[in-house]
Amino acid sequence: MKAIIMAGGEGSRLRPLTCDLPKPMVPVMNIPIMEHIINLLKKHGITEIGVTLMYLPQKIKDYFGNGSHFGVNIQYFTEDVPLGTAGSVKNAGDFLDETFIVISGDSLTDMDITKAIEFHREKKSKATIVLTRVDVPLEYGVVITDKNGTITGFLEKPSWGEVFSDTVNTGTYILEPEIMDYLEQGKKTDFSQDLFPLLLEKKEPMFGYVMSGYWCDIGDLQAYLQAHYDVLDGKVKINTTLTEVKKGIWVGSGSIIDSHATLNAPCVIGDNCRIGSGAVIDSYSVLGSNNVVEDESTIKRSVLWNGNYIEYGSEIRGAILCNKINLKHYARIFENAVVGDNCVINERAIIKPNIRIWPQKTVDPLAIVDRNIIWGSKHSKTIFGENGLSGIINVDISPEFATRLGAAYGSIFKKGSKVIVSSTTSNSARMFKHAFISGMLSVGVEVFNMSSLLTPISRHAISFLAVEGGIHIKLSDDNPNKLRVDFMDAKGASISRVMERKIENAFFREDFKRCSGEEISRLNNITDFKNYYVRSILNEIDTDAIRNSSPKVCIVSPSDFVISIVVPMLTDIGCKVASFSSSNLNEIDTIVDKIKTNDANFAAFIDSNGETLVLVDKNGKIVKDDLFLSLTSLISFKSNPGSKVVVPITAPSIIETMAEKYNGKVVRTKTSPQAVMEQMLNNNLFKNKENMDQFLLNFDALAGLIKILEFLCVKNTTLSDILKEIPDFYVSKKKIFCPWELKGRVMRTLITEKDSEKVELLDGVKFIMENGWALVLPDADLPLCRIYSEGESPSVADMISEKYLEKIKRIINS
Structure with missing residues (x-):
C-alpha cells in the first residue's frame, strides 16, 4: 500500500501563521502537522509515500528530505500551476501502480487506517x-450513504437548507489506481x-467509511488552537519526544524552570x-523550543x-505567537x-482580541x-445572513464598517469597473452609503451615486447603465434602527452565496x-x-x-416616497387613484372602507x-x-400560454395544476429569493420579456402592480373574478427550536428513517405523500427548523406538519 499526502495548501485562513510557511508545516504540539500524518501512516x-507540493515546496523538502530520517521513503510531485486535489494526485503518475491512500497533510487525526483499508477491500470498492460526523457541517463536503455504506x-x-446528513468528507480516500x-x-x-x-454517474463501486477516531480540519485559527486543547485533553493520540515530569505536564530537554514558577496541567514546554x-504557565498552554x-x-x-x-x-491570554517575537515589559x-x-x-502595549499582526512589525x-x-485573514463570523x-x-453597522465593506466589495471587481x-x-x-462609496473609490471602482431610490429601481438601474x-441601503421594515443592505449582480438579481x-x-x-x-x-x-x-416600465405595457x-385603485403604503412615485405613474396612464399612508396591513376593515368609498376595483x-x-x-x-x-403564475400562464414559471419549492402544488391547464411548465428552486431570481434571470433582465414579466410581478411592487392592471384591463376582468380561477389549496407553516449542533443529525435521521415517502433534496428535505407533502428546512440564521406542508384539506396539512414536528422533537431529545 502506498500513500499520497496532499501538501500543496497555502492556508490563507491561517495567516499570519502561513505567511512564510506552507500549511502542512504549521506545528501542532511543536511538530509539523504533516509529520503527524507521516507518523500515522508508518x-x-x-512507508512508500508521495507528497504533492505547490506553495513554498522547498520548505517541505528541506525538512523531510527523502524521508529516511522518519523511517519512510518520500517522493515529491510539484505542481507548476494549480491542478486541484485530484489533478495534483494524477500528477504523481507512475507512482500510483497499486491501491493507495490519499490523505491531507494539513489535518490532525488518529484514524484507524488499517480498518479503513479492510473496509475498502471487503466492499471491493474502487x-x-x-x-x-460533525455537529455543524456547513464548511465541509457532506456525503450521503445508504445503510450499506454505498455513496x-x-x-x-452546504447551506442549512442543503444539510441532508452530518457525515462529512475528511479528505482521506482509498483508491484503486484505475x-x-x-x-x-x-x-x-x-x-x-x-x-x-x-464515478457516481458511471456507477463505479464507491463507499463511505465512517471513522470512529479523532479528526480535525485545521482550516482556521480557532481550529488550530482547538487541536492543541484536544491533544492536551487526550482526545487524539500522537507521538511526542517530551518527558511527562508530572501528570499532565510535559517538558523538553535542556529547559530550566525556576522553583518559584507555576506550571498548571495540562501544559507543554519544549x-x-x-x-x-x-511566571505562570497555565493550563492548555504549549511552548515550543528556545x-x-x-x-x-x-x-x-x-x-x-x-x-x-x-x-x-x-x-498572554488565548493567543498564538509565531517565531522570534519579543514582548517588552x-x-x-x-x-x-x-x-x-x-x-x-x-x-x-495591548493587543486586543481577534487581532492579526503580520511578520516583522513593531507596535509602539x-x-x-x-x-x-497588516491585511490578511481573520477568524470571525460571517457578515451575510x-x-x-x-x-x-x-x-x-458603523461608518467604519461601511468603508471596509465598500473596499471589500470593490476588491472583487477589476479596477475601473x-x-x-x-x-x-x-x-x-x-450615512452608510457615503461611507461605503469611499471604500469603493479607494480600490479603483467607478461609482454611480443614484441618490434616493427604491430597491426595484436600483435593480433596473444596473441593467440600464450596464454596470x-x-x-441598495434601506431601513428594515420591522426596526427603524436597523439597516439592510441589498447586494446585486450584473443582472440586477441578489448576489449568489459564492459572491x-x-x-x-x-x-x-x-x-x-x-x-x-x-x-x-x-x-x-x-x-x-x-x-x-x-x-421604461410604461413603454413595456x-x-x-x-x-x-x-x-380605480387605492394605494396604501407606509412610505410617502413610494406614494409620490406610484400615484403620478398610475394617473398618467388613466387610472383614478386614491392613496393613504398606513404601515398596518391588519387594518383590513379600514382598507375595505377606502375601496368602497372610492368605488375602487381593489387596493x-x-x-x-x-x-x-x-x-x-x-x-x-x-x-x-x-x-x-x-x-x-396564473397571469403568466394566461398571458403567455406554454410559458415557464419559476417558484420556490414551498409553493403550493396547484401551480402545477394551472400549468397543465395552460400547457405551461413549472420550475422549482430553493426557497431563498436569490435562488428564485437567479433562475428567472438566466437571461439578462431586460432582454427576455417572459423572464422580465415574471421578475417584475414578484420582485418589483411598482412594475408588478402595473402589469396586473394591464392584464385585468386587456382581459376585461376583475381581481375578484381572476382569483376565482385559482384552485383552493391548504398549506401549513410551522417552526421548532433545534440547536445548531443537532441540525445535521436531524436531517440525516429523517432521511434514513423515512417510510414509503418519496424524498426530494433540492432545499431541505421534502417528503411527498399521496395526500400532500412536507418540507423540513433548517433555518440559516436561527437555531430553528421550519416545517412547510400542504394537504388536501386544512386538517391534513396540519396533521402532516405535526407528524414531522414530533419526529424532530424525538430526534433532538434522543
Whole structure:
C-alpha cells in the first residue's frame, strides 16, 4: 500500500501563521502537522509515500528530505500551476501502480487506517471516502450513504437548507489506481466536485467509511488552537519526544524552570526554554523550543512557537505567537490574537482580541491595537445572513464598517469597473452609503451615486447603465434602527452565496486592492433616475388598454416616497387613484372602507422598499404570500400560454395544476429569493420579456402592480373574478427550536428513517405523500427548523406538519 499526502495548501485562513510557511508545516504540539500524518501512516505499515507540493515546496523538502530520517521513503510531485486535489494526485503518475491512500497533510487525526483499508477491500470498492460526523457541517463536503455504506450523493459546503446528513468528507480516500484513468493529465480537477460525482454517474463501486477516531480540519485559527486543547485533553493520540515530569505536564530537554514558577496541567514546554520566578504557565498552554519567559509573566491557553522572548510582567491570554517575537515589559495579548514572526510588541502595549499582526512589525509603547496591522485573514463570523446583510445602526453597522465593506466589495471587481450605490431617503441609510462609496473609490471602482431610490429601481438601474453590480441601503421594515443592505449582480438579481463568500473573505482578510491617488475613479451623481425607470416600465405595457378601462385603485403604503412615485405613474396612464399612508396591513376593515368609498376595483399595499405587493379585493380578500404567487403564475400562464414559471419549492402544488391547464411548465428552486431570481434571470433582465414579466410581478411592487392592471384591463376582468380561477389549496407553516449542533443529525435521521415517502433534496428535505407533502428546512440564521406542508384539506396539512414536528422533537431529545 502506498500513500499520497496532499501538501500543496497555502492556508490563507491561517495567516499570519502561513505567511512564510506552507500549511502542512504549521506545528501542532511543536511538530509539523504533516509529520503527524507521516507518523500515522508508518504506524499502519505504509512507508512508500508521495507528497504533492505547490506553495513554498522547498520548505517541505528541506525538512523531510527523502524521508529516511522518519523511517519512510518520500517522493515529491510539484505542481507548476494549480491542478486541484485530484489533478495534483494524477500528477504523481507512475507512482500510483497499486491501491493507495490519499490523505491531507494539513489535518490532525488518529484514524484507524488499517480498518479503513479492510473496509475498502471487503466492499471491493474502487473508491472509499473516509467520513466523520460533525455537529455543524456547513464548511465541509457532506456525503450521503445508504445503510450499506454505498455513496448516493455529495454536497460541497452546504447551506442549512442543503444539510441532508452530518457525515462529512475528511479528505482521506482509498483508491484503486484505475480510477485515475478518469482524469486528464495536467487538467485542474477536484475529487469532490469532479471525480467522485463522475464515478457516481458511471456507477463505479464507491463507499463511505465512517471513522470512529479523532479528526480535525485545521482550516482556521480557532481550529488550530482547538487541536492543541484536544491533544492536551487526550482526545487524539500522537507521538511526542517530551518527558511527562508530572501528570499532565510535559517538558523538553535542556529547559530550566525556576522553583518559584507555576506550571498548571495540562501544559507543554519544549526544549531549551527558561521560565522565570513568579511566571505562570497555565493550563492548555504549549511552548515550543528556545522560549524565554521572564519573571512574573503569565501565559494562559496560548500557543508559542520557537525563540520568543517574553519580558517581565507580560500577559498572554488565548493567543498564538509565531517565531522570534519579543514582548517588552508588561505587554498584554488577548484572546484569539495572532502575532507573526519577528515582531516587537513594545512596553505596555495591548493587543486586543481577534487581532492579526503580520511578520516583522513593531507596535509602539502604550499602543492599543484594535485593528489588524497588516491585511490578511481573520477568524470571525460571517457578515451575510439568509437574506443578505443587516445590522443595528452604529452598533453592528458603523461608518467604519461601511468603508471596509465598500473596499471589500470593490476588491472583487477589476479596477475601473462600474457599480451603482443607492439608498432610501433615511439619513442613516445615506450615512452608510457615503461611507461605503469611499471604500469603493479607494480600490479603483467607478461609482454611480443614484441618490434616493427604491430597491426595484436600483435593480433596473444596473441593467440600464450596464454596470457590473450595485448595492441598495434601506431601513428594515420591522426596526427603524436597523439597516439592510441589498447586494446585486450584473443582472440586477441578489448576489449568489459564492459572491457573498468572496466579499466576506476580502472583508475579514482586509485583502483590499488599494490604488494610487491617480487611479481613484470618478463619482457620478445621478439624481433623477426614477423618471427613466417609470418611462421604461410604461413603454413595456399596453397603456391604451388601461386608459380605455380607466380602473380605480387605492394605494396604501407606509412610505410617502413610494406614494409620490406610484400615484403620478398610475394617473398618467388613466387610472383614478386614491392613496393613504398606513404601515398596518391588519387594518383590513379600514382598507375595505377606502375601496368602497372610492368605488375602487381593489387596493394595493406596497411596502416602504417597493418590493412587496399585497392586494385586497372588494370583498376584503387579502392576496399575499402563496396566494399572490399563485396569482402571478396564473397571469403568466394566461398571458403567455406554454410559458415557464419559476417558484420556490414551498409553493403550493396547484401551480402545477394551472400549468397543465395552460400547457405551461413549472420550475422549482430553493426557497431563498436569490435562488428564485437567479433562475428567472438566466437571461439578462431586460432582454427576455417572459423572464422580465415574471421578475417584475414578484420582485418589483411598482412594475408588478402595473402589469396586473394591464392584464385585468386587456382581459376585461376583475381581481375578484381572476382569483376565482385559482384552485383552493391548504398549506401549513410551522417552526421548532433545534440547536445548531443537532441540525445535521436531524436531517440525516429523517432521511434514513423515512417510510414509503418519496424524498426530494433540492432545499431541505421534502417528503411527498399521496395526500400532500412536507418540507423540513433548517433555518440559516436561527437555531430553528421550519416545517412547510400542504394537504388536501386544512386538517391534513396540519396533521402532516405535526407528524414531522414530533419526529424532530424525538430526534433532538434522543
